[in-house]
Amino acid sequence: MRGVLLAACLTLAVTHASAAPPARVVSVGGAVTEMVYALGAGTALVGADSTSIHPSEAGRLPRVGYMRQLSAEGVLSLKPALVLATAEAGPPAVLEQIRGAGVRLERLHVRHSPEAVRENIRTIADALGRGTAGDALLQRFDADWRATRTRIAGLPTRPRVLFVMAHGGAPMVGGRDTAADAMLELAGAANAASGITGYKPLTAEAALAAAPDVILVTDQALEAGGIDALLQRPGLALTPAGRAKRVATMDAVLLLGFGPRLPQAVDELATKVRAW
Amino acid sequence: MVTAVRAWPRPAGRAPAVLGILCTAVGAAFVASLAVGAFPIGIGRIVEILADMAVPGNASGSFDQDAAVLLSIRLPRAVLAVCTGAGLGMAGAVMQGLFRNPLADPAVIGVSSGAALGAAIAIVGVSLLPTAFRVAGGFLLPGAAFTSAVITTALVYRAGRQDGASGMHSMLLAGIAFNAIAFAGVGTLSFIASDEQLRNLSFWSLGSLGQASRDLVMTSSIAAAVGALLLWRLAPALNALALGAAEAAHLGVDVRGLERRAVLLVALVVGALVAATGVISFVGLVAPHIVRLACGPDHRIVLPGAALFGAALMLAADAVARTVAAPAELPVGVLTTAVGAPFFLGLLLRARRASGL
Structure with missing residues (x-):
């Protein structure tokens, strides 16, 4: 295993000798990991956090735990030359210890906008010494984003959508200042829960008052119960969306990740919430 | 305090041996x-690095x-780990002696819930602060947790204090009330x-x-160590109190003064520790019991014994927390409970068999 990894690193080092990319990289944050792979530098990864589940290769990397609860020694034991971490990563004292042990640490934005995604791609490409791959990825991203925006601008309807996050336990709805809210805005839909801020527990009356045309959930949440179980919740069943069984589902990482696939994600969301 | 209390017979039997074993265990666990x-x-x-550190100017x-x-x-x-385990163990032993109740721990007087409320205020409220304050935020959370722990305990003490003899009974009730208020606050903040x-x-x-950063470790450790040493001095008075509040007063113990000092010191020690580590459960409850099962109820032994046992338990639990899920890390509070509780149960069962129940 280590031999294979070493060989892979060596190949990488040879093919990009001029840029001298860091041979061992730990990535913290699902979108960050996705960008590393999109830049073709996946072989340099020696560890990732538990939110890095896309692409599937990322799932086979050693896990350094949840991004907000990193262990300094755990990360250092992977002997990284570079740690790429989202701004959400922590605790701060642990990041300070990692930097104190002589490891380069790059922090990325978590703002929910295409501009932030572009900046992150740039930062990661530069940190990995892959400027050319970064330019190419950005060009592709810009072209895709222009196409998506043009298409959405031409859509006639603006459906009211309620994002329900139900990963076991009480379901929560996504209000303002959430990734879900930003995605709905980008997809030309109205957030039915714009009266609240953050993720809040779903109450029957608030759901009724929000009167969503469409309920949006993640694929992962549906695996836990199915559309029927979701619609049996008091409140949801009586909304316009519930009565007509209009439930849209999307992969959680694609929907909320704000990674390099943002244009595709917005495009898919815009289509799915208008499927009726 | 008065000579009658100090003139208690010297501790005998297994006590010195048990304390010796515990000292060795802490040393071994520290090295490990x-x-x-x-x-x-x-x-x-490791030896090389430590030697380099010991000889100044030798570092490359x-x-x-x-x-x-x-x-x-x-x-x-x-x-x-040593300071946390020792502080929590000692504070637990003092609380059990003070309340004359084997289920008492520092949470009874509102330290933990107060600290949790302070932490919640710091975590949730930090986004409301101007950015200039956030930059120096490393000490914000511990500072808020510590302050809130001490204030909550002071309120519990004020509300529970009665004129006349011991106010521990009403303090217990006041503690329950303030715990509930603090958790309502935490609940409200988690909603926001x-x-x-x-x-x-x-x-x-x-x-x-x-x-914990190095600065925070130093601050908390010094506070805990000083507080623990002062708590240790309460042992003879706690021995007298074990006979009853009135009896202790006849023996010349200033019961009200003892209560005030014990509550204040426990709040300072546990507040300082919890501020640095978050909530670590079970150490304060289990450590005094285990020492008492091994060498009897004399507080002059139980207090240092509980400190040593707590330190060894924390070191062991943290070592496991750091390694078992590597490169990730388990929360240590989960482990102190997972390690401490079965050990405690085993001792209880053995004690029951020995007494033929």
């Missing part, structure tokens, strides 16, 4: 927790990652909290020794 961890450092290298100019890991990650953690703040809050309540 320096030697293990996710980052591989050979024993030879080049940057040494092994040394950085050992000296700025593992060593502060091990020191914090963003997703991220909620995660931070829930991890804080599981406890970890990994978040």
